[in-house]
Each structure stands twice: as structure tokens, then as C-alpha cells.
Amino acid sequence: MSSHALGAVAVSTETPAPTPLAARAQNLNKTYGSGDTQVRALDGVSADFARGEFTAIMGPSGSGKSTLMHCLAGLDSATSGSVMIGDTELTTLSDKQMTQLRRDRIGFVFQAFNLVPTLTALENITLPLDIAGRKADPSWLDNVLTRLGLKDRLDHRPSELSGGQQQRVACARALAGQPEIIFGDEPTGNLDSRSSGEVLAILRAAVGEFGQTVVIVTHDPRAASYADRVVFLADGHIVDELRDPTAETVLDRMKRLDTVAVDVEG
Numbered sequence: 001m002s003s004h005a006l007g008a009v010a011v012s013t014e015t016p017a018p019t020p021l022a023a024r025a026q027n028l029n030k031t032y033g034s035g036d037t038q039v040r041a042l043d044g045v046s047a048d049f050a051r052g053e054f055t056a057i058m059g060p061s062g063s064g065k066s067t068l069m070h071c072l073a074g075l076d077s078a079t080s081g082s083v084m085i086g087d088t089e090l091t092t093l094s095d096k097q098m099t100q101l102r103r104d105r106i107g108f109v110f111q112a113f114n115l116v117p118t119l120t121a122l123e124n125i126t127l128p129l130d131i132a133g134r135k136a137d138p139s140w141l142d143n144v145l146t147r148l149g150l151k152d153r154l155d156h157r158p159s160e161l162s163g164g165q166q167q168r169v170a171c172a173r174a175l176a177g178q179p180e181i182i183f184g185d186e187p188t189g190n191l192d193s194r195s196s197g198e199v200l201a202i203l204r205a206a207v208g209e210f211g212q213t214v215v216i217v218t219h220d221p222r223a224a225s226y227a228d229r230v231v232f233l234a235d236g237h238i239v240d241e242l243r244d245p246t247a248e249t250v251l252d253r254m255k256r257l258d259t260v261a262v263d264v265e266g
């Protein structure tokens with residue numbers, strides 16, 4: 001700690017500590033296939049995701065959004081480049097360590113809900129914690145279940161729940177263990193506007209009230225407006241970034257991106 005005492009006043013000459021990162025992609029490349037059919041899904045993508053921040057990733061279809069998210073979340077490996085979750089470099093991990101990291105430090109909310117059909121809603125929600133031998137913080141879990149309107153559905157199996165309720169169960173499952181970072185791939189893609197609003201509001205609350213980190217892929221400017229920043233991808237590159245987005249500013253940037261894409265394609 002470098003500070004100079006001036007009488008009773010201590011003046012710190014230290015530059016503020018940088019915000020710790022929840023995740024970082026550095027020069028990430030991902031190619032699929034080879035030869036004429038080769039696709040460069042990610043082409044030198046570098047991005048930081050600060051702790052306690054909500055980021056939305058947007059961009060035209062095929063721009064690499066899901067690929068980026070899957071590489072960040074350790075569900076897919078990049079062709080080259082590095083991914084860090086906190087201080088952990090994913091490429092150094094064995095399969096077993098990667099499974100543990102996903103289980104203990106990451107929450108997932110995907111469009112296909114991936115609920116276990118034979119378990120009740122509550123059993124699905126606590127499953128990752130049960131496997132890890134951990135328990136949810138009771139007041140946090142109660143808060144999540146209340147805010148997602150699930151308290152009277154906890155004994156139902158997924159087949160007895162609507163699509164919106166199933167997605168809210170998947171969201172509660174991701175939030176229950178308060179993981180370091182939550183990834184959502186189109187988390188509101190199948191939902192009506194009410195369920196969609198509830199899912200986004202709880203993700204926002206997880207960030208705002210509990211300092212969690214959330215990264216979602218979405219096509220919906222309204223969903224993106226819940227984020228602190230929006231990162232825009234096109235053709236496997238990050239081409240733009242917007243802070244404090246509103247649905248209108250996001251829509252405007254997306255229109256510009258589409259215009260550029262149309263110009264490039266001729």
C-alpha cells in the first residue's frame with residue numbers, strides 16, 4: 001500500500017485496483033471443418049467480463065455468439081487462444097477438473113431446459129448442489145423461488161409445468177448455488193413476455209443485489225436492455241460495444257450491423 005502521510009491527511013498515490021475479472025477470452029479462434037467447407041466461427045475474439053456485471057452478447061445469426069459462450073463456459077474448446085474463469089485457465093484443466101469447475105463455479109440457463117423428467121422441480125433445482133455435496137443458502141433459495149413464482153410448483157415434475165415454468169426452474173437451478181458466473185444461451189428464447197421479464201429481473205437482481213456475474217446470448221433488444229453492456233459480434237469478430245443499453249439503442253446498433261452485413265454481401 002503506497003500512501004504519503006500529510007499531517008492528519010493520508011493521500012493515496014495508488015491507482016485504483018482494476019475490477020477483478022469473472023471471465024476473459026484472449027485471441028480466441030474456433031474453426032469448424034477443413035478445406036472448402038471450413039467455417040471460422042471465432043476469429044481472434046478478446047473480451048473481458050468484469051465481476052458483478054451483466055453482459056449480453058448479440059449479433060446476426062451465425063456470427064459466433066453460441067460458440068463464444070460455449071468456449072467461455074467450458075462446454076466446447078477453442079481451436080486456439082485462452083479462456084479464463086476467474087484465475088483458472090481452462091486449457092490447462094483435465095476433463096475431470098473441467099467437469100468440477102462447471103459444476104462448482106458456473107451456472108447455466110439454456111433454451112432447452114435440460115431438466116431431469118423424473119425429478120420434481122425442487123429436486124431439479126438443488127441437483128447440482130446435491131451432486132457437489134453442498135447446500136443452498138436458505139434465504140437466497142427462498143428469495144429465488146419467490147421471485148420466480150415457483151413456490152407452489154416445487155413438487156411438480158417438468159411434464160406438469162408450462163414451458164415458462166420449466167425455464168424458470170432451469171433459471172433457479174443456475175442461481176441456487178450462487179456460482180461465480182452464470183451463462184445463458186437465449187435464456188428467454190421460448191418464453192412469453194411475462195416469464196421472460198421474470199427471468200431477466202432475477203438475473204438482474206443476482207447481479208445488482210448479490211454481485212454475481214451474468215453473460216447471456218440473446219436476439220431480443222428488450223432482454224439485452226437488462227444488461228450493463230452489450231457486446232456485438234459479426235463474422236466471428238467483436239465489432240461493437242454498448243454500455244447502459246436501452247432497447248432502442250440496441251435496436252439501432254443492430255440495424256447498423258445488419259446494414260453493414262448487407263453491404264458486405266453486396
Ligand SMILES: Nc1ncnc2c1ncn2[C@@H]1O[C@H](COP(=O)(O)OP(=O)(O)OP(=O)(O)O)[C@@H](O)[C@H]1O
Pocket residue numbers: 032033039040041059060061062063064065066067068
Ligand atoms: N458443430 C458445428 N460444425 C460446423 N459448423 C458449425 C458448428 N457449430 C457452429 N457452426 C458454424 O459456426 C458459425 C457460428 O455459429 P454459432 O452457432 O456460434 O452462431 P450464432 O451467432 O450463435 O448463431 P444463431 O444466432 O443463429 O444461433 C456458423 O456459421 C455456424 O454454421
